[in-house]
Amino acid sequence: MDQPCSYEELRACLHDIARVNRLTFAHRPTLSWLREVVAARPAGAAPLRVVDVGCGYGDTLRMVDAWAAKQGVTVELTGIDLNEDAIRAAREATPATQRIEWVVGDALSQDGMGDADVIMCTLLTHHLDDAQVVRFVRWMEETAQCGWFINDLHRQAVPYHLFRLLARFTRWHRFVKHDGPVSIRRSFVAEEWKSFCASAGVGSGAVSIREYRPARLCVCRTK
Ligand SMILES: C[S@@+](CC[C@H](N)C(=O)[O-])C[C@H]1O[C@@H](n2cnc3c(N)ncnc32)[C@H](O)[C@@H]1O
Numbered sequence: 001m002d003q004p005c006s007y008e009e010l011r012a013c014l015h016d017i018a019r020v021n022r023l024t025f026a027h028r029p030t031l032s033w034l035r036e037v038v039a040a041r042p043a044g045a046a047p048l049r050v051v052d053v054g055c056g057y058g059d060t061l062r063m064v065d066a067w068a069a070k071q072g073v074t075v076e077l078t079g080i081d082l083n084e085d086a087i088r089a090a091r092e093a094t095p096a097t098q099r100i101e102w103v104v105g106d107a108l109s110q111d112g113m114g115d116a117d118v119i120m121c122t123l124l125t126h127h128l129d130d131a132q133v134v135r136f137v138r139w140m141e142e143t144a145q146c147g148w149f150i151n152d153l154h155r156q157a158v159p160y161h162l163f164r165l166l167a168r169f170t171r172w173h174r175f176v177k178h179d180g181p182v183s184i185r186r187s188f189v190a191e192e193w194k195s196f197c198a199s200a201g202v203g204s205g206a207v208s209i210r211e212y213r214p215a216r217l218c219v220c221r222t223k
Contacts, residue, residue: 005175011089013179014057016172017123020180023166026151027063029210029218030120033149034064037118037222038073041146047074048146051116053107053136054124055079058090058100065098080105080113107136110143119144122151126187130196133188137200140221147222153187159215160184184215193219 005013021027038048048068052061061077068075077100081087084104091102105113107124119140125133140148153159160181167177188196190209197207197219208220 007085007088009173009175010083010085011057011092013173013175014086014089015093016176018057018059019172020176021059021122024215025212026122026216027060029212029216029220030060030122030149030151031063031067033147033218033220033222034067034118034120037146038071040222047076049076049078049115049117051078051080051113051119051144053080053105053113053119053121054127055081055090055102056086056123058093058102060120060122061090061100062094062098065100077101078103078114078116080107082106108132110139113143116144117146119148120151121149123153123183125150125152126183130192133196134199137196137202141200141202144221145223147220149221150193150219151216152218153184153215154211154217155184155187155189158213162214188217190217193217 041048050061050064055061058079061079064075065077079087079090079100079102081090081104087102087104094100094102107121107128125136128136163180163184167180193209194204198204202221206221209217210220211217
């Protein structure tokens with residue numbers, strides 16, 4: 001959300017963004033990549049340290065936690081967000097049975113972010129300008145031991161018009177209805193991601209850039 005708003009409004013917006021993620025099957029690519037990372041690790045490896053940057057309401061990590069518990073995979077989960085109200089909302093939405101650390105932090109300063117095996121983000125990078133995206137990718141490349149995964153919107157006509165159509169028939173918060181198309185216009189296409197990765201020192205052979213319909217473009221790096 002780019003507008004200043006109360007805690008209650010921010011929480012309502014983040015909650016609705018989580019619904020958009022579910023409705024558009026946006027978590028599938030992230031989870032499917034995580035499955036591959038886990039499968040490639042040796043049996044009995046230390047807990048997989050997963051960091052979600054720009055975690056918002058925290059639904060991605062709660063989903064990862066539920067998946068890991070079902071699969072018997074040991075994980076240490078940390079959600080980071082610039083906005084302390086987002087961190088409060090994520091914490092309040094997390095049942096006591098889910099052990100997830102929620103931390104206020106900036107994707108661009110990385111203060112106190114520590115080590116990670118996996119760094120992921122959902123709907124974060126379109127909030128950054130080009131130079132900031134490059135800095136963020138470079139930091140993930142240097143920090144994540146097993147790899148990183150960017151899940152964001154795809155600047156294409158279909159997601160843009162689909163979102164506007166869906167927004168007409170749903171009761172999503174008015175900020176979400178307004179920001180959705182703006183976010184799609186701010187998001188990137190594959191050629192831009194190739195250039196960002198190259199500028200960050202990650203060669204084109206090392207990353208996979210893939211469209212996931214209806215609305216996502218994901219950039220993935222497995223080490
Ligand atoms: C559109 S929301 C997405 C939230 C969540 N990842 C999801 O998919 O539901 C973007 C989130 O990124 C956070 N954010 C924006 N810039 C950031 C930065 N530089 N560092 C950390 N978080 C940031 C915002 O506060 C917001 O909670």
